[in-house]
Amino acid sequence: MNPAASPSSQPPVRVLHLTGNLDRGGIETWLVNVFRRADPAQVQMDILIASPEPHTGEYEAELRARGARIFHLPPTGQLPQFLRAYRRVLRTYGPYDIVHSHIHHFGGLLLWVARLAGVPARVATSHNDTAQIDRQARGARAIYLRLTQSALQNSVTHRTAVSQAAANALFGPDWRAQGVQIINLGVDLTALQTPRPTDELRQQLQLRPAQVLGCVAQLRPEKNHLFLLDVLAEYHRRHGPAYVLLIGEGAERPAIEKRAEQLGLSEWVRLLGSRADVADLLWLMDAFVLPSHFEGLCLAFIEAQAAGLPCVVSTGVPITSDDVRFPFIDVARLPLSDGPVVWADAVADALAHGRHAPPRMGFDISEGVRELTDFYLRAGRGEQP
Known part of the structure; x- marks a missing residue:
C-alpha cells in the first residue's frame, strides 16, 4: 500500500x-x-x-x-x-x-x-x-x-x-x-439531547397525571420484564400510581400481559411494541428502569442517560469507567436479590431527584x-x- x-x-x-x-x-x-x-x-x-x-x-x-x-x-x-x-x-x-x-x-x-x-x-x-x-x-x-x-x-x-x-x-x-x-x-446524541414537547404524546397514550417509568428493551427473558412488573406493583402499594412504558417487541409479550393482569396493573402498563420515536418517549418518561439478568453494554441505558433520566438498573448492567466515555449521573445499581420492595423504593428516590441536564458525553x-x-x-x- x-x-x-x-x-x-x-x-x-x-x-x-x-x-x-x-x-x-x-x-x-x-x-x-x-x-x-x-x-x-x-x-x-x-x-x-x-x-x-x-x-x-x-x-x-x-x-x-x-x-x-x-x-x-x-x-x-x-x-x-x-x-x-x-x-x-x-x-x-x-x-x-x-x-x-x-x-x-x-x-x-x-x-x-x-x-x-x-x-x-x-x-x-x-x-x-x-x-x-x-x-x-x-x-x-x-x-x-x-x-x-x-x-x-x-x-x-x-x-x-x-x-x-x-x-x-x-x-x-x-x-x-x-x-x-x-x-x-x-448513540445519536443530537436527537437524544434535544428536549421534546410531550403533551401530545401523553394524550395519544392516554396517560393520566402520574409518574411515568420506562424500559426500552426487546421482550426477552433476560431483560426481566416480569420482575419490573413486580417492582411496579410494590411502587403502587408504597408510593402511589405510576405508569410503565415497555418499548420493544418479543416472545415474552403474552407472559408480560398475563402478569400485568394478575397484578391488577393492566391499566398502568403500556406495551408499545417496536417504536421509531424512542427519543420522544425518553423525554416523556420520568425515570428509566432496567432489571436485566445480564447485558453487554446496554445502548438503551446510554440513551436514557443522554436524555437526562435518572436510572435504576441491575448489577447485570455493566457501567465501569473503562467501558464508557462519560461519568454516569443519578444511577441506582441494585442486585435483583434485593427484591421488588427495595427496587420500588429506589425508583421513588430516582423520581424525587427528577431529570438532570443532559450530560456531556464522548459517545456520539x-x-x-x-x-x-x-x-x-x-x-x-x-x-x-
Whole structure:
C-alpha cells in the first residue's frame, strides 16, 4: 500500500456483517446508524441474517435503500443447509475483505467458515455478558460452547467487545492478553439531547397525571420484564400510581400481559411494541428502569442517560469507567436479590431527584463511525488495530 495515497484512491473495504435479525434493538439500531453515516467510498457493507427463525426485519427496507445486500439463509437449526447457503454467499457475492460477527458463540463457527473461504479479516464483537449462564451449561449445550469456542479461537483475527464483562463472556478471563479491544458503539446524541414537547404524546397514550417509568428493551427473558412488573406493583402499594412504558417487541409479550393482569396493573402498563420515536418517549418518561439478568453494554441505558433520566438498573448492567466515555449521573445499581420492595423504593428516590441536564458525553455515533471506518480500513488491509 502506498502510504501517500488518499483514501479515495483506494477501493472500498468490503464488509459482511453477521447478525441475528434486523428488528429494532440495540445492535440493530447501531448498525443502521453506521449505514447512515459511513462513507460508501471507503466502506461497502452487506448483512447476513443467521437466525433460528429468519424473517424480514423492520430496518431492512431502509438498509436496502442505502445499498446493503441482505442475505436471508435457512434457519440455523437446519445447519447443513444453512452452511451451504452461507458458503454460497461468500463465494458468489465476495470477495469480502472482512466478515464481522455480532452473533455471540455461534459466530465462532461462521468465522471459521469465513476463514476456510479465504476471507482475510474475521472480526468478532461480543455484545453480551452471558458468563453466568454459560458456566451453568451441561450436556449438549456445554459441548456446543466448547466447539464454538474452539472454532472462534482458530478463526478470529480481531477481537472486540462493548464492555469488559462482554469481553470476558466470549473470549475468557484472559481477554486482555488476547488483545481484545473495548469499543464504544455510540448513540445519536443530537436527537437524544434535544428536549421534546410531550403533551401530545401523553394524550395519544392516554396517560393520566402520574409518574411515568420506562424500559426500552426487546421482550426477552433476560431483560426481566416480569420482575419490573413486580417492582411496579410494590411502587403502587408504597408510593402511589405510576405508569410503565415497555418499548420493544418479543416472545415474552403474552407472559408480560398475563402478569400485568394478575397484578391488577393492566391499566398502568403500556406495551408499545417496536417504536421509531424512542427519543420522544425518553423525554416523556420520568425515570428509566432496567432489571436485566445480564447485558453487554446496554445502548438503551446510554440513551436514557443522554436524555437526562435518572436510572435504576441491575448489577447485570455493566457501567465501569473503562467501558464508557462519560461519568454516569443519578444511577441506582441494585442486585435483583434485593427484591421488588427495595427496587420500588429506589425508583421513588430516582423520581424525587427528577431529570438532570443532559450530560456531556464522548459517545456520539458520528465519532463511533469514524473510529469503526478507520478500524475497517486497517483490518481490511491486513493491519492490526
